[in-house]
Amino acid sequence: MQHIGAFLQEHPQLKFVFTGGKGGVGKTICAAVLAYHFAEQGKRTLLASLNPVHSLTSVFGQDLSGGQVRPVQGVPNLHAVEVDASDVVARYRENIGQRVKEFLKYADIPVDAKPFVDIAVTNPAFEESAMFDKMVDIMLREGQEYDILVFDTAAVANAVRLIGLSKIYGLWLQRMIESRKEALSLRVQLSFRKEKVMEEVKKDPMLADLIAMDERFKAVKRLLVDPNLTAFFFVTLPLALPISVVTRFIKMVRAYDIPVGGVLVNGVIRGEEVEKASGDEYLLNKYQEQAGYLERIQRELGDLVRAFLPLYKSEVHGLDALKQAVDDLFDPDQHWALAQVTG
Numbered sequence: 001m002q003h004i005g006a007f008l009q010e011h012p013q014l015k016f017v018f019t020g021g022k023g024g025v026g027k028t029i030c031a032a033v034l035a036y037h038f039a040e041q042g043k044r045t046l047l048a049s050l051n052p053v054h055s056l057t058s059v060f061g062q063d064l065s066g067g068q069v070r071p072v073q074g075v076p077n078l079h080a081v082e083v084d085a086s087d088v089v090a091r092y093r094e095n096i097g098q099r100v101k102e103f104l105k106y107a108d109i110p111v112d113a114k115p116f117v118d119i120a121v122t123n124p125a126f127e128e129s130a131m132f133d134k135m136v137d138i139m140l141r142e143g144q145e146y147d148i149l150v151f152d153t154a155a156v157a158n159a160v161r162l163i164g165l166s167k168i169y170g171l172w173l174q175r176m177i178e179s180r181k182e183a184l185s186l187r188v189q190l191s192f193r194k195e196k197v198m199e200e201v202k203k204d205p206m207l208a209d210l211i212a213m214d215e216r217f218k219a220v221k222r223l224l225v226d227p228n229l230t231a232f233f234f235v236t237l238p239l240a241l242p243i244s245v246v247t248r249f250i251k252m253v254r255a256y257d258i259p260v261g262g263v264l265v266n267g268v269i270r271g272e273e274v275e276k277a278s279g280d281e282y283l284l285n286k287y288q289e290q291a292g293y294l295e296r297i298q299r300e301l302g303d304l305v306r307a308f309l310p311l312y313k314s315e316v317h318g319l320d321a322l323k324q325a326v327d328d329l330f331d332p333d334q335h336w337a338l339a340q341v342t343g
Helices: 004-010 027-040 056-060 086-106 114-121 126-140 156-190 194-202 205-224 240-255 271-276 281-304 319-329 335-342
Strands: 016-020 045-049 078-082 148-152 230-236 260-268 305-310
Touching: 004 260, 004 305, 016 027, 027 045, 027 056, 027 078, 027 148, 027 230, 027 260, 027 305, 027 319, 045 126, 056 078, 056 319, 126 148, 126 205, 156 205, 230 240, 240 260, 240 281, 260 281, 260 335, 271 281, 271 335, 281 305, 281 335, 305 319, 305 335
Parallel strands: 016 148, 016 230, 045 078, 045 148, 230 260, 260 305
Antiparallel strands: none
């Protein structure tokens, strides 16, 4: 196993870190721990929650809500934001409405544009598109002000759609640009006043929008697939369902060419805790059950495992608890967990 500390030393240029996994496995905790660690190392760090149900405020025990980047009190170099895509959604609605009206006017179609706008903005992927757009904003704009950005993504289904947009978006944009160029070319060919129409075509706002979106997308795509700059860390518990989900999730993310940083195993019961609670049959049974799942993690995910986080007596809440988790995750001696794998 290559410990996460060694992995990060081998990737000194790492700039974009993502955490993901099944719901309830501790993605936000791991994202917060990683961000806390980077800030401790003196790196100006931004932690961004892309989860529709944000938890950073709860984890840090301070108000980080409202969609604005805020300094994390008590942790120098660390800023955080619970991303609110509502402004992007509103901007999308306005932009799409304007473009549909322009298209109908351009095509000389005398119908009410509202039904077309309503259909466009009720697309099931509309929210994911808005969140993806917001993530691109952060990577390209806010990213300039930080040494490293840590993204806490939503549960697997939403995260896959979000990440999947990085590939689908590009294909869609290319097709839309070509279609628009074909339509404009036909308009020039069919017009009597070609010079005047050519001038209008050069200023076509829809084509300009599409080209600008395409350039922006290509810029972020180059960052997302660069293994020197980007790493996706998967979080799992030593339980059957989270392990299965993470195994599938890794294949999905690789299919989108996103570099895999590794797997963080959360909620591992320490052997010493079982010894202290001798006679606690429930804890002993869970500990014995866990050994089988840790063996499975080792067998199926092997070299991708980067670190273990212990199961704490209470939930990780507040800076003291986070600091303890940072020390545990980045302690290179993970023998207390590895011993359970090897027996």
